[in-house]
Amino acid sequence: MAKIEVKNLSMIYGGVPEKALEMIDKGLNNDQIRKQTKQVVGIKKVSFSVDEGEIFVIMGLSGSGKSTLLRCLNGLNKASAGSIIIDGKDISRVNPQELRTIRREKMAMVFQRFALLPHRSVKDNVAYGLEIQGIVREERYDKVMNVLTMVGLEAWADYYPVNLSGGMQQRVGIARALATEPDILLMDEPFGALDPLIRQDMQDELIEIQKKLHKTIIFITHDLDEALKIGDRIALMKDGEIVQMGHAEDILFSPINEYVARFVENVDRSRALTASSVMVKPRSVVYPKDGPRVALHVMERFGMSGLFVTDRNGVLIGYVLAEDAGRISDTGERQLDSIIIKEVPSVAPDTSLADILEVIAHTQIPVAVVDEQNSLKGVLVRGSVIAGLAGQRKEA
Amino acid sequence: MDLIPRMPLNHWTDIGINYLQLRFGNSFDSLSDFLENMIISLQDYLLLMPPALLITLFALLSWKFANKKVALFSIIGMYLIYNVGLWDATMQTLAMVIGSVALCIIIGLPLGILSAKREAAHRIISPILDFMQTLPAFVYLLPAVTFFGLGVVPAVIATLIFAMPPVIRLTDLGIRQVPEELVELGKSFGSTFYQMLFKIELPLARPTIMAGINQCIMLSLSMVVISAMIGAKGLGGEVWRSIQRMEIGTGFEAGLAIVVIAIILDRITQSFGKSNE
Numbered sequence: 001m002a003k004i005e006v007k008n009l010s011m012i013y014g015g016v017p018e019k020a021l022e023m024i025d026k027g028l029n030n031d032q033i034r035k036q037t038k039q040v041v042g043i044k045k046v047s048f049s050v051d052e053g054e055i056f057v058i059m060g061l062s063g064s065g066k067s068t069l070l071r072c073l074n075g076l077n078k079a080s081a082g083s084i085i086i087d088g089k090d091i092s093r094v095n096p097q098e099l100r101t102i103r104r105e106k107m108a109m110v111f112q113r114f115a116l117l118p119h120r121s122v123k124d125n126v127a128y129g130l131e132i133q134g135i136v137r138e139e140r141y142d143k144v145m146n147v148l149t150m151v152g153l154e155a156w157a158d159y160y161p162v163n164l165s166g167g168m169q170q171r172v173g174i175a176r177a178l179a180t181e182p183d184i185l186l187m188d189e190p191f192g193a194l195d196p197l198i199r200q201d202m203q204d205e206l207i208e209i210q211k212k213l214h215k216t217i218i219f220i221t222h223d224l225d226e227a228l229k230i231g232d233r234i235a236l237m238k239d240g241e242i243v244q245m246g247h248a249e250d251i252l253f254s255p256i257n258e259y260v261a262r263f264v265e266n267v268d269r270s271r272a273l274t275a276s277s278v279m280v281k282p283r284s285v286v287y288p289k290d291g292p293r294v295a296l297h298v299m300e301r302f303g304m305s306g307l308f309v310t311d312r313n314g315v316l317i318g319y320v321l322a323e324d325a326g327r328i329s330d331t332g333e334r335q336l337d338s339i340i341i342k343e344v345p346s347v348a349p350d351t352s353l354a355d356i357l358e359v360i361a362h363t364q365i366p367v368a369v370v371d372e373q374n375s376l377k378g379v380l381v382r383g384s385v386i387a388g389l390a391g392q393r394k395e396a
Numbered sequence: 397m398d399l400i401p402r403m404p405l406n407h408w409t410d411i412g413i414n415y416l417q418l419r420f421g422n423s424f425d426s427l428s429d430f431l432e433n434m435i436i437s438l439q440d441y442l443l444l445m446p447p448a449l450l451i452t453l454f455a456l457l458s459w460k461f462a463n464k465k466v467a468l469f470s471i472i473g474m475y476l477i478y479n480v481g482l483w484d485a486t487m488q489t490l491a492m493v494i495g496s497v498a499l500c501i502i503i504g505l506p507l508g509i510l511s512a513k514r515e516a517a518h519r520i521i522s523p524i525l526d527f528m529q530t531l532p533a534f535v536y537l538l539p540a541v542t543f544f545g546l547g548v549v550p551a552v553i554a555t556l557i558f559a560m561p562p563v564i565r566l567t568d569l570g571i572r573q574v575p576e577e578l579v580e581l582g583k584s585f586g587s588t589f590y591q592m593l594f595k596i597e598l599p600l601a602r603p604t605i606m607a608g609i610n611q612c613i614m615l616s617l618s619m620v621v622i623s624a625m626i627g628a629k630g631l632g633g634e635v636w637r638s639i640q641r642m643e644i645g646t647g648f649e650a651g652l653a654i655v656v657i658a659i660i661l662d663r664i665t666q667s668f669g670k671s672n673e
Contacts, residue, residue: 074584104586115581119599129585132595180585 002049003216004073004184009082009092011042011072017080030239042068042077043240050233052183053214057231059221065240066220070186073218074107075099086184104133107184108177112192114169116161122148122172123157129180147175150209167198174206178213185217191226203229224264228252228272229352236260249277268354269389275356276349278388279369279378285310288317288336292329295320295336306365309340314375318342319365346370349377353388356380413539428544431495435548439491447478454660461667466660473656482634482653489630490657492548493616496555500612504560505605508567509593518568525561533558533622541626551623559615566608570601606669613665617658631657 012020020039023032030041043065050056058066071077072092073084079092091102108129116125123144124131130140148154151171161169170190177185190206191199203226210217221227227234228248235245244256252272255261285308286295295307299322309317318340328339345359346368359367360382367380417424442450451474459467477486511518536557540550574597582592598605624632631650638647 071580076580076583100586100588102586103584107584109581109584111577111581113577115575115577117578117581117596117599119602128581128595132585132587132591186584 003052003054003087004218005049005083005085006073007047007083007085009046009069009072009084010044010080011068011077012080013040013042015039021081041240043072043237045082046237046240046242047082048235048242048245050216050218052216054232055210055217055219055230057219057221057227057234058237059224059227059234060237061222064237066222066237067188068240069237070188070218070220073184073186074103074109104129104180106182107186108180108182110170110173110177110185110187110190112189114161114166114173114193116169116172118161121158121160122153122164125161125172126176126179128176133180143179143181144175147178150178150212151175151205165198166194167202170194170202171205174209178209183216185215187217187219189220189222192221192223199226206230224267225271228267236263248272270354270357271352273353273388274349275347275351275353275369275380276378278353278356278384279349279380280384282308282368282376282379285376286320286336287312288340290336291334292320292325292336292339295325296322296329299325308344308366308368308376308379309336310376316344316346316368316370316374316376319344319368321365341365344368346374347380348372353385356385360385413542417542424543428549431544431549431552432547435491435495435552438495439488442487442491443484447474447483451475451478457664458660462663466663470656470660473660477653477656480649480653482631482650485629485631485634485650486653486657489617489620489632489654492551492555492620492628492630493613493657493661496552496559496616496619497609497613499552499556500560500563500616501609503556504563504608504612505567508564508605508608509571511564511568512571512597521564521568525564528557529561531557533619537623537626546627548628550626551620551628554623554626555616555619558619559612562608562611562615563605564608566611567601567605570604570608571597573604574600603669606665610662610665610669613661614658617654617661621654 010017010021010024015037017039020033020037020041023036024041024044028036030044033039033041046065046069048056058069060066068077072079073086075091082092083090084092086102086106091099094102117128120128123141126144126148127140130143135143145154145157148157151174153168153171153175156164156168161172164172170193173190191202194202207230219227219230221230231248233245233247234251235242236251237243238259244251244260251260252264252267252269255264283302283304284298286298288309288311299305299307304322306319306321308319311317320336320339320341324339325336344365345363347356347359347370349369349371356367360380368376369378369380371377445453451471454470454474455467458470477483507521511521533554537550537554540553544550544553578596578600579592582596587595620628620630621632621635624630624636631654634650635647635654638644638650
């Protein structure tokens with residue numbers, strides 16, 4: 001079941017929304033609505049759902065409605081129409097007490113400019129959410145030190161935000177959001193105000209934390225590279241609407257219209273694409289029991305100069321070269337064991353192309369893609385990697 | 397221009413004041429007693445303390461909150477006051493200032509918060525503050541006397557009217573200036589109204605509020621001289637008497653004493669707003 005389900009959500013800034021909502025139904029655009037009602041359309045008819053443990057990235061340029069949408073999810077913006085169902089409950093129709101309870105226990109927010117309280121130490125900033133829930137001091141600080149350790153700032157507990165660098169300040173912001181143990185994290189361009197290098201570190205760290213905690217995360221960004229790196233799924237917004245929604249590759253390879261195509265045009269594909277999206281199926285493998293003659297026969301048929309060797313369960317053993325197979329077949333050897341190259345370059349399916357390029361550059365034989373059980377999932381050949389970089393869908 | 401005959405605004409005001417006096421005279425009396433007792437007992441406590449003790453106290457406060465220079469200044473300045481025989485008058489003035497400022501804060505701070513939080517309240521309070529700040533002090537000294545008689549009480553009332561506006565205005569401003577993101581932070585973690593106020597808004601507004609209180613103290617001190625005309629004693633009384641007798645020298649001494657007190661109080665309260673940033 002979906003953790004968060006948003007249906008037909010609209011939000012109009014300024015005044016009574018009925019008339020503007022009616023105009024949205026009639027299909028008028030935002031400019032027309034603004035001219036006739038003096039109201040600004042924040043978001044219109046947005047629907048999506050997010051599964052538990054998923055990172056859902058909302059991406060768009062400034063003014064596209066992404067922050068407005070995020071603020072509807074915790075009621076900072078009041079939705080004008082539609083519903084937001086979290087754990088089966090429509091939070092757009094709860095009373096203020098219920099909303100407060102939901103904000104305290106279910107969700108926490110991370111802000112673009114960190115939003116740390118300058119008059120509180122790091123420790124007391126992180127404790128804020130616990131403090132307003134009335135949790136006693138000792139228990140509060142126990143939890144605070146746990147999350148501070150998680151973000152690597154346990155030594156900074158008694159410092160003030162002004163003493164910290166931007167990256168550290170945002171770690172405090174993340175620790176604060178984690179301290180109340182919410183199911184849902186709402187992150188509003190959390191790394192947008194950081195230097196590029198720090199930003200990449202923080203992205204990696206978030207991914208690490210997510211591996212441990214499995215939160216449901218709504219992540220806002222205007223940076224496509226960041227969206228592709230972090231997001232399980234991505235929604236691209238424009239003028240208050242979701243233009244396209246899907247996995248990274250859907251957006252990269254099948255942009256729904258000109259706007260999305262232009263948006264993804266300049267993306268660093270080497271970081272966005274992973275081994276699994278550019279690998280080709282290993283057309284054939286041999287087993288150790290197969291003799292060199294079988295191997296040579298297969299290579300000949302597919303016009304290859306080498307073959308991967310796996311066991312019957314598909315676990316990668318190594319690689320054999322045609323010349324070695326030819327040499328031992330002349331000596332009458334019946335098994336491949338003696339000529340298998342055990343040190344085969346291999347990468348995991350979620351390795352980014354940028355890292356793959358480095359591996360490929362240093363090897364003569366194809367790169368194997370293997371999962372955690374070391375079973376062979378695919379092969380990276382130079383042609384398919386280059387095609388991926390050029391923005392073409394590989395031939396499956 | 398003469399389409400409308402002269403409006404008897406003056407008579408209307410007189411009638412209104414008379415009505416208030418008849419209708420609420422008793423409650424004004426009890427308010428008057430309360431204020432008088434407050435100021436007199438404050439004054440008695442200050443006079444009870446040996447001058448040396450009070451000078452030390454002020455020096456220590458200046459040292460802790462401002463710096464060594466201010467501490468030295470307060471020792472020299474207050475000893476000078478004692479030396480020229482203005483100690484009692486100074487304590488009377490100090491009692492009036494402390495009492496008035498305390499009332500200004502007690503009344504002004506909640507009003508400032510209300511004004512920041514409720515737009516409707518802001519629209520009512522703001523023009524009243526304009527009125528209080530621009531109306532010449534002499535105009536409300538007189539009705540203050542008719543309600544509260546001569547002495548220290550009308551002086552305190554006049555001081556409240558004169559010195560409270562900056563407390564309200566700067567509290568309002570300070571809370572409105574809290575960055576939007578920090579307000580969102582408070583809300584998004586589920587803070588109640590009072591949690592927002594005491595954990596986020598007031599601490600962040602503190603420098604601005606302290607600037608308002610500092611202004612309030614300065615204005616109270618300047619009102620002290622004016623209110624001497626309606627029978628408040630203290631340093632203002634000294635100045636007023638020497639003006640009437642053309643004793644320029646004694647007038648200068650009393651004036652200097654006011655400046656000394658003003659500088660010490662200003663430096664101490666200014667530092668409240670700055671520390672811990």
